[in-house]
Amino acid sequence: MVVALAAWAADPPVEVVVVEAPDVSVEEASPASVTVIEVDERIPEGADLGAVVGQASGVAVTRLGGLGDFASVSIRGSTGRQVSVFLDGVPLNPDGVGTVDLSELPLRAFERVEVWRGNAPVGMGGTAMGGAVNLVTGEGEATALAGSAGSWTTARIRGLASRHTPFGNVWAAGQYLSTLGDYVYLDDRGTRFEPDDDVRLVRGNNDTRVGSGNARVRVERDRWRLTVLDAVLARDEGVPGFIGLPTDQVRYGAVQNLGVVQLDVSGTVPLRARVHGRHRAETLTDAGQELGTGTVRTRTTSVGLDLQSAYAGAPWWRVDAAASAALDVFGSDASRTVLRAHLGGTAWAARRRVMIAPVVSAVRLDSRGASEASNGAVLPRLGVLWSPGGVVSVRANAGLYFRPPDPTELFGNRGALAGRPDLRPEHGSQVDLGVRLATEPAVLEVGGFQSTSTDLIVYVQNAQQVAVPTNLGRTVVRGVEAALTVRGLSWLDVQTNLTAMQSVNLAEPYVGNDLPRIPRVQLDQRTAYVRERFRFGHTFSLTDGVYTDAANIHRQAARPIHGLFARVPLGGDFTLDVDVLNLLDTRTQRVRANPLDPASVRVDTAIADFVGYPLPGRTLLLTVRFEEVP
Amino acid sequence: MPPESYAYAGILSDFNVGGLAFGDADGRFTAPVLATSGDALVRPVDGVVYVVERGTVDAVSAVDPVEPDAPVWQVALPQGCNAHDLVGFAERLWVPCHGTGDVLVLDPAEGEVVQTVPLAHLAEGADGNPELDAAVVAGDHLYVAAQRLYDDPEVPGVLLESDGGLLVELDAAGAVVQAHEVGPNPRISRVEGGIAVLSGLFVFPGASESRATDGDLRIFDAEQGVLGPAVLEETGDDLFSAIDAGERLVVLTVDADSNSEVKCVDLRTGDVRRWSARAGWFITSAHRPIEGSTIVGIRRPPEGGFETGVAAVFDPVACMPLGDAPTCTTLEPYDFAAL
Numbered sequence: 019m020v021v022a023l024a025a026w027a028a029d030p031p032v033e034v035v036v037v038e039a040p041d042v043s044v045e046e047a048s049p050a051s052v053t054v055i056e057v058d059e060r061i062p063e064g065a066d067l068g069a070v071v072g073q074a075s076g077v078a079v080t081r082l083g084g085l086g087d088f089a090s091v092s093i094r095g096s097t098g099r100q101v102s103v104f105l106d107g108v109p110l111n112p113d114g115v116g117t118v119d120l121s122e123l124p125l126r127a128f129e130r131v132e133v134w135r136g137n138a139p140v141g142m143g144g145t146a147m148g149g150a151v152n153l154v155t156g157e158g159e160a161t162a163l164a165g166s167a168g169s170w171t172t173a174r175i176r177g178l179a180s181r182h183t184p185f186g187n188v189w190a191a192g193q194y195l196s197t198l199g200d201y202v203y204l205d206d207r208g209t210r211f212e213p214d215d216d217v218r219l220v221r222g223n224n225d226t227r228v229g230s231g232n233a234r235v236r237v238e239r240d241r242w243r244l245t246v247l248d249a250v251l252a253r254d255e256g257v258p259g260f261i262g263l264p265t266d267q268v269r270y271g272a273v274q275n276l277g278v279v280q281l282d283v284s285g286t287v288p289l290r291a292r293v294h295g296r297h298r299a300e301t302l303t304d305a306g307q308e309l310g311t312g313t314v315r316t317r318t319t320s321v322g323l324d325l326q327s328a329y330a331g332a333p334w335w336r337v338d339a340a341a342s343a344a345l346d347v348f349g350s351d352a353s354r355t356v357l358r359a360h361l362g363g364t365a366w367a368a369r370r371r372v373m374i375a376p377v378v379s380a381v382r383l384d385s386r387g388a389s390e391a392s393n394g395a396v397l398p399r400l401g402v403l404w405s406p407g408g409v410v411s412v413r414a415n416a417g418l419y420f421r422p423p424d425p426t427e428l429f430g431n432r433g434a435l436a437g438r439p440d441l442r443p444e445h446g447s448q449v450d451l452g453v454r455l456a457t458e459p460a461v462l463e464v465g466g467f468q469s470t471s472t473d474l475i476v477y478v479q480n481a482q483q484v485a486v487p488t489n490l491g492r493t494v495v496r497g498v499e500a501a502l503t504v505r506g507l508s509w510l511d512v513q514t515n516l517t518a519m520q521s522v523n524l525a526e527p528y529v530g531n532d533l534p535r536i537p538r539v540q541l542d543q544r545t546a547y548v549r550e551r552f553r554f555g556h557t558f559s560l561t562d563g564v565y566t567d568a569a570n571i572h573r574q575a576a577r578p579i580h581g582l583f584a585r586v587p588l589g590g591d592f593t594l595d596v597d598v599l600n601l602l603d604t605r606t607q608r609v610r611a612n613p614l615d616p617a618s619v620r621v622d623t624a625i626a627d628f629v630g631y632p633l634p635g636r637t638l639l640l641t642v643r644f645e646e647v648p
Numbered sequence: 649m650p651p652e653s654y655a656y657a658g659i660l661s662d663f664n665v666g667g668l669a670f671g672d673a674d675g676r677f678t679a680p681v682l683a684t685s686g687d688a689l690v691r692p693v694d695g696v697v698y699v700v701e702r703g704t705v706d707a708v709s710a711v712d713p714v715e716p717d718a719p720v721w722q723v724a725l726p727q728g729c730n731a732h733d734l735v736g737f738a739e740r741l742w743v744p745c746h747g748t749g750d751v752l753v754l755d756p757a758e759g760e761v762v763q764t765v766p767l768a769h770l771a772e773g774a775d776g777n778p779e780l781d782a783a784v785v786a787g788d789h790l791y792v793a794a795q796r797l798y799d800d801p802e803v804p805g806v807l808l809e810s811d812g813g814l815l816v817e818l819d820a821a822g823a824v825v826q827a828h829e830v831g832p833n834p835r836i837s838r839v840e841g842g843i844a845v846l847s848g849l850f851v852f853p854g855a856s857e858s859r860a861t862d863g864d865l866r867i868f869d870a871e872q873g874v875l876g877p878a879v880l881e882e883t884g885d886d887l888f889s890a891i892d893a894g895e896r897l898v899v900l901t902v903d904a905d906s907n908s909e910v911k912c913v914d915l916r917t918g919d920v921r922r923w924s925a926r927a928g929w930f931i932t933s934a935h936r937p938i939e940g941s942t943i944v945g946i947r948r949p950p951e952g953g954f955e956t957g958v959a960a961v962f963d964p965v966a967c968m969p970l971g972d973a974p975t976c977t978t979l980e981p982y983d984f985a986a987l
Contacts, residue, residue, distance in 0.1 A: 207724035208685075208705035215724050262704040263728075307775065567665040569979060571683050613683050614667060615717040 049375050049401030049413045051076075051135040051450050051465060053501065053515075057128050060511050060546065062557065062583035063166065063641040064597025067131070068120040071151055073542045074133040075499035075515045076467070078561075079120070080535065080627065085172050085637070086195045086226040086255075089120040093135050094469050095495030095521045095536045096148025100421055100444070104142050104152045106234075106247060108278050108294045109322070118151075122251055122274075124230050126164070126176055127191030129156030135499075136448040136467065137401050137415040140340050140360035141326060145379055145397055147419035147446040147471060155189060155234060155247075156180060161646040168597075168639035172197035186237035186244075192230065199224030199258070203605060203632035204624040208262050210611040213621055221632065223256035223265050241285065247278040257302070257309070261624055261632055265308040274298040290326040295319070316426075319347040334370075338362040352428065354385040373403040383422045383443075391428065393443045395420040411454045413465075419446040427475055427487040442489045446471040459506020468496040474525070491525035493533055511546040511555070523568065531570045537562040546583075551593065557581040571614065575607035577625060588642070595641040603636040649678050651714050654987055657690045657697045660979035667979060668699055668716060670987075680979060681716045682709075690985050693736035696720070696756070697987070700734045700743070708734065708743065710759060713987065723759035725752060733782045737790045738820035744780035744792050751780065751792060753822060765822040770814055773798035778814065784838040786870035789825060790818045791843055793834045810849060815868060815875075830875055831864065839892035841915070843868040845875065846887040846899070863887040865899060865913065880913050880920060893964035912967035921967035 045052055053074035055061075061070060068089030072079035078092045090098035098117030103110045111118045131153055134142065138150035159180050166174040176193040199221055206216050234247040251274040259265035280292040302314045322344035330336040340360040347353045362377035382394040399417030406412075423441040452465025474491035497519030504512035517540045521533035532538075539562040546555030559579045566572045580601040586594045607625050612618040624632040649672060656671040660680050666688050667680020682699070689700040697716070699709040706729050709719035725731055730747030740762070741754040749771060753763035770778040778794035785791075794814040810832035817825040831847025838844075848863025865880040865887060880887070882901060889900040897913040912921045963970050 208701055208707035209709075209722040209724045211709070211719050211722045212724070260704045262706060567662070569662055569665050571665045571667065571680075612717055614680055615682075618718065 045454065045463075046405075046411065046456070048139070049373060049403040049415055050137040050139070051413065051415065051452055051467070051499075053133045053135075055131045055133070057125060057130055059553070059585070060513075060544075061125070062544075062555070062581070062597050063164070063585075063595035063643065064168075064581070064583060064599055064637075064639045065125065066121060067123050067125040067128075067153075070125060070131055071120060071133060072559075073513065073515055073544070074135075075463070075465075075501045076135050076497070076517050076519075077133060078535075078537060078540060085168075085170065085197050085199070085634075085639075086121050086228055087199070087224075087631075090117040091120060091151060092536075093133070093148035094448070094467055094497070095493070095519060095533060096469070096471075097474075099424065099475075100146060100148035100419075100446075100471075102138070102142060102146040102150045104150060105249060105276065106155055106245075106278070107141055107152065108247070108276065108292070109142075109320075110276070110296070122228060122230065122253060122272075123153060124176060124191060124193035124232070126162065126178060127155065127193070127230075127232050128153045130154050136450055136469065137399055137417055140338065140362050140377055140379065145358075145381055145395075145420045147421055147444065147448070147469070155191075155232070157187065162644065164641050164643040164645075166639055166641040169637045170197050170199050170201050170634065172639065174641075186235055189232075189234040189236075191232045194227075194229040196227045197225065199226060199256075199634070201634040201637075203261065203634075204622060205261055206621070206623050210621050210623065211619075216622070219264070221258055221264075221634075223268065224258040226253070226255040228253035228255070241283060243282045245278070245280040245282075247276075247280075249276040250274070257304075258631070259309065261626060263308075265304075267303075267306050268308050269303045270300070271303075272298060272300045287327055287329050290324070292324040292326075293322070294324070295321045317347075317349050321345050334367070335363065335365045338364070348426070352386065354383055354422075356422075357382045371405050371407065373401075373405075375401040375403075377401075377417075381420060381422075385422075385428055391440070393422050395443070395445070409455050409457050411456070412452070413454070414449075414451045416449040417447065419448060420444070421475075423475055423487065441475060441487060442473045444471060444473050444475055444489075459504055460512075461501075461503045461505075463501045464498070465500075466496075466498045468494065470494050491523060491528075493521065493523055493525070495519055495521045495533070495536065509548050511544070511548055511553075513542075513544045515542045516540070528568045528570075531568060532565050534566055534568055535564050537564050551585070551587040553583070553585040555583050557583065573609070573613065574625070575609060577604065577607075579604060591644050591646045593643045593645070595639075595643060597639040597641070599637040599639070600633075600635055605633065605635040649676070654713055656984050656986055657692055657713065658981055658985070659684060659688045659690050659699070659983040661686045661688075661982035662979050663687065663982075665979075666982060668697070668711065670713060670716070671984070677981070682711060682719070687982070689731075689733065689983050691734040692985050692987050693734070693741065693756070695987075697985075698734050698741065700731050702730050702732065702746075706731060708741075708754065708759060710756070721759040723754065723761070725761070726750075726764075732780060735783045735785055735790070737783075737785045742783055742790055742792075744783050746779055746781060746795075747777070749777045749780060751783070751818070751822070763822055765818065765824075767792070767794065767816060767824070770794050770796075770816060770827055772796040772811060778816075780816075781834070782836050784836055784843055786838065786843055788820065789870070790820075791836065791868075791870065792816045792818065793830075793836045793845075794827070795833045795835075797833060813847065815843070815845065817873075826873065828868065828873060828875065830868065831866070835888060835890075836868075837890050837892065839867065839890065839897060841867060842870050842876075844890040844892070844897060846890055848882075848886050863901070865890060865897070867915070879915060879918060880911065882911075885909070893962075896964040896967075898962065898964050910962065910967060912964050923962075923967050923969070 055070055068079045071091050076094045080090050091101050093101050103118035134150040136149050142150040162178040164176050174195045178191040180189040201221050202218050205219050230251045232249045237244045254271045257268040257270050276296045278294040283289045297319045300316045324342040326340040328338045342358045344356045358381050360379045364375045366373055377399045379397045385391040397418045401415045404412045422443040448469040450467035455462045471493045473489040475487050499517045502514040521536040523531045523533055541560040543558040546553050561577045563573050563576045582598040582601055584596045588594050606622045608620045609623055610618040611621045626632050653672045654670040655673040658669050658671055659666050660669050663686045666684040666686045668682040669677045669680045671677040685701045685705045687702055691698045697711040697713055701707045706725040709722045711719050728747040729745035731743045732746040734741055734743050741756050743752040749768035751765040752761050755762050767778055779797045781793040781795050783792045794816050796813050797810045812832055813830050813834035815828040815830050819825050830845050835846045836843050845866050845868050862883050863886055864878040866878050867876045885901040885903050887899055887901050891898040899911040901909045910923045
C-alpha cells in the first residue's frame with residue numbers, strides 16, 4: 019500500500035516503517051502542493067539554499083545582499099515567521115520562533131529540499147500558515163569535496179562523506195564560507211533630485227564568515243533504527259547598514275547547536291520517538307551606536323519530544339497520530355510550552371484513484387515571562403487527491419492555520435524591539451486546487467490558491483522610534499502557480515516556475531494596497547544542455563516590481579537577473595564549475611524621483627532588498643569539485 | 649485646497665515612509681505631494697518650506713509651497729549628520745547634527761554647506777558626541793541643545809543616560825559664546841520670555857525593561873543667561889515637546905506604558921490642565937498656535953487595524969481638542985510647522 023506521506027513526509031517514506039515501499043514520488047503520493055528539488059548535479063554550484071528554495075512555485079526569497087548574506091523564505095505571500103523550516107523533520111524555528119536564515123544551511127549537505135505550500139504534513143507541525151521547507155539528508159554512500167573562489171574575495175570549502183559501516187550509516191557534512199562582500203553600489207545620497215552628487219561606493223563592513231558542520235549516525239536492526247544527528251553553526255559578520263547610513267563597526271555573531279536523537283520501531287503499529295534540543299546565542303554589537311541599538315544579546319533554547327505512530331487497518335484506510343511537547347526558553351526572562359496533537363487519516367476509494375486525507379490538529383501554548391499568556395487552537399484540514407489514471411492527477415486542499423507570537427514579539431529584545439505580552443496569535447486559512455500532468459519527458463503542474471491571514475503580527479514604530487509588535491492586519495493573497503520540468507531528454511534539463519499573485523491588504527488604513535515586497539509575477543527558469551559530465555546552462559529570474567512599504571509609495575522596478583553556469587570534467591572524479599551570477603551586472607533601477615508625482619523625472623537608484631541593503635553586481639564563482647559516488 | 653489657504657506644512661508618516669503635505673487652519677490636510685522618509689521634519693523659513701530628512705537619508709530639500717512636488721534644491725548632508733533641526737539665523741540656515749556633533753551652516757540660495765561649527769568637544773563620556781538636538785533663536789544668538797547621552801553599559805539596548813545637558817550659545821559667526829548647563833537630555837523650544845527646556849532621560853516604552861523617568865520644564869532666560877525654577881515637574885513621564893500657545897505652554901508627554909498626555913501650563917499661575925489621550929494613542933507632535941489655538945497630531949492605536957491619524961485643533965486654555973480633522977491619506981500626522 020501507499021504510505022500516507024502526508025503524515026510521514028518529515029522523512030523519505032522509505033526511511034520510515036512501511037507496510038509496502040511506495041513506488042511514487044512525494045508529489046504524486048500526497049494531496050498537498052509540494053515541490054521536491056533534488057540537490058544533484060543539475061543545481062549550479064553557485065546556487066545556495068535560498069536560490070534553490072526560490073525556484074519553487076509560490077516562493078519568494080528575501081535576501082540582504084551578497085553571498086552568505088541573510089535570506090528568508092516566503093510562501094504564497096506569507097511572512098518568514100509563517101514558514102517552518104525543518105532539518106530531517108526537526109524544527110529549526112519551532113512554532114515560528116523567528117525566521118530561519120537559509121544562508122546558514124549548507125545546501126550540498128542535503129539530498130533534497132521539499133517545499134510544502136500550505137498543507138504541510140503533520141510530521142512537520144502542520145500548522146504553519148505559509149507552509150514548510152524540509153531539508154532531507156541523504157542515505158547513500160558518497161564522498162564530495164569542493165573548493166570555491168570568486169568575486170568579492172569569496173572563498174568556500176565544503177565536504178560530505180557518507181559510509182555504510184558495520185556499526186551503521188555514518189554521514190557528515192560541513193561548509194565554511196568567507197567573503198568580504200566589497201562590491202560597488204550606487205549611493206544617491208538621499209537627493210534624488212540632485213543626481214550630480216551621486217557616488218559609487220565600495221560596500222564596507224560587509225564581510226561574512228560562516229561555518230557549519232553536521233554529523234549523523236544511524237544504527238539499524240531488524241525492528242528498530244536509531245538516529246543521532248548534531249548540527250553546529252558559527253557565524254561572524256559585519257552589519258553594513260543602509261545605503262545612506264553605512265556602518266563601520268557593527269557586528270553580528272551567532273552560534274547554534276541542534277541535537278536530535280530519534281528511534282523508529284517497525285511493526286503493525288510503528289512508532290517514532292524523537293528528542294531534540296536547539297540552542298542559539300546571538301550578539302549584535304553596536305558599541306558606537308551606529309545603528310542606535312547598543313549591544314543586544316539573545317539566547318534561545320528549545321527542547322522537544324515528538325511521538326508519531328500509524329495504523330493501517332485495511333488496505334484502503336490508515337490512521338496517523340502525532341503528539342509533541344516543546345519548551346522554548348528565551349533568555350532569562352521568558353519561556354513557553356507548546357503542546358500539539360494531530361490526528362489524521364488517509365483513505366483510498368474508487369480503486370485507489372481517490373485519496374482523502376483529513377487532519378485535525380490541536381495546539382496549546384502557555385507563555386511565561388513579563389506576563390502570562392495562553393493560546394490554543396483546533397485546526398482542521400482536508401486534502402484530496404484524484405488520480406483518474408494515466409498522466410493526470412488533481413489535488414485540492416483546504417485548512418486553517420495558526421502562529422502564536424514568539425518570545426521576541428511577546429517580551430522584546432531590550433534593543434530596538436519592544437515586547438507586547440497581550441498579542442493575539444495569527445490565524446489564517448488556505449485553499450488550493452492543482453492539476454499535475456506527468457509524462458515523459460515533462461511534468462507540468464498548474465494550480466491556483468488563496469490564503470487569508472488575520473491578526474497578522476507586524477512591527478510598528480511608535481513616536482519614540484521604538485518598534486512595537488502589533489496585531490494588525492488582514493490580508494488576502496491569491497494567485498496561480500505553474501511548474502514545468504523537462505528531464506526525460508538525456509541532453510536537456512529544463513525547470514520553469516511561474517507564479518502570478520495578487521496580494522491585498524485589508525487592514526486600515528491600507529485597504530486595497532498591495533502587500534509590501536510581494537511580487538505580482540515571479541518567473542524562475544533554468545535551462546541546461548547536458549552531454550555526459552559536461553553541462554552548460556542559463557538561469558533567469560524575473561521578479562516583478564514590488565512596493566517596499568505598506569502605503570505603496572515607493573516601488574522597486576522589476577528585476578530581470580540572468581546567470582550562466584558550466585561544468586567541465588577535469589579527469590577522474592574532478593570537475594570545474596564556473597558560475598556567473600547577475601550576468602548583466604544589474605545594480606541600478608530607473609524610478610521616479612518623486613514617487614508621488616506621476617510626471618516626476620526618472621532617476622537611477624541602487625537596487626536594494628529588504629530594508630535598503632544594496633545588491634551586488636556581476637559575481638563570478640569558480641569551483642573545483644571532487645565527487646565519488648560508489 | 650488652494651495654496652493660499654495653507655496654514656501648516658506637515659510630514660504625514662507611517663514611521664516607515666512619509667510625505668510632505670499642507671493643512672489649513674482647521675487641520676485638514678492635502679494628500680502628500682512629495683515623498684520623504686518616515687521621520688522627516690518640516691521647517692518653514694521666509695516662505696520656503698525646508699524638509700529635513702534624518703538618519704538613513706540625511707538631506708535637506710527646499711520646497712516652494714506653490715510647486716511642492718519637486719524641490720527648488722536638494723543637498724546631501726555629510727554622512728552621519730542625522731540632522732535634528734533647521735532654523736534660519738543671520739541669513740543662513742543652521743542645522744544641528746545629532747550624529748556628528750556639528751552645526752552645519754547652509755546658504756539658503758543653493759543649499760551649499762558654507763560653514764561647519766564643530767561642537768564635539770562638548771561631549772560627555774567616551775562617545776565623543778554631544779548629541780545635538782533642536783536649535784532656537786533668542787535675541788541675537790542661536791541656542792543649540794546638547795543632550796549629551798551615553799549608553800549605560802549595565803543595561804543593554806537603547807536605554808541611554810545623561811548626567812546633564814547643555815544649552816550651547818552661538819553668535820552669528822558660529823563662535824561658542826557660552827555653554828549653559830541644563831538638565832539631562834534637553835529638548836528646547838522658543839517661548840515667550842525665553843527658551844523652554846524640557847529635561848529627562850530617555851524612556852523605553854512597552855518593553856520588559858521599560859522604565860519611567862522623571863522630567864521637568866524650566867524656562868531659560870536668554871537675556872540673563874539664567875535657567876529658572878521648574879514650572880512643571882512630572883514623575884514617571886517623559887516630556888518631549890513644548891509649544892508656546894499664547895497664554896499657555898502646551899507640553900506633550902508620554903509615560904513608560906506609552907500613554908500620551910497634553911499638559912497645558914499657565915506660566916503665570918503655575919496652573920496645569922491635562923488632557924489624556926486614550927490609552928495607547930500616541931501624540932506625535934504639536935506646533936505653534938494660530939489665533940490662540942495649536943495643533944496636535946494624534947496617531948490612533950492599531951486596535952483591530954489602524955484608524956487614520958488625526959490632526960486635532962487644540963484649545964490651550966481649556967486644554968482639550970476643539971475638534972479633529974482626519975488627515976486625508978493613509979499616513980498620519982508626524983511633524984507640523986505653521987507657515
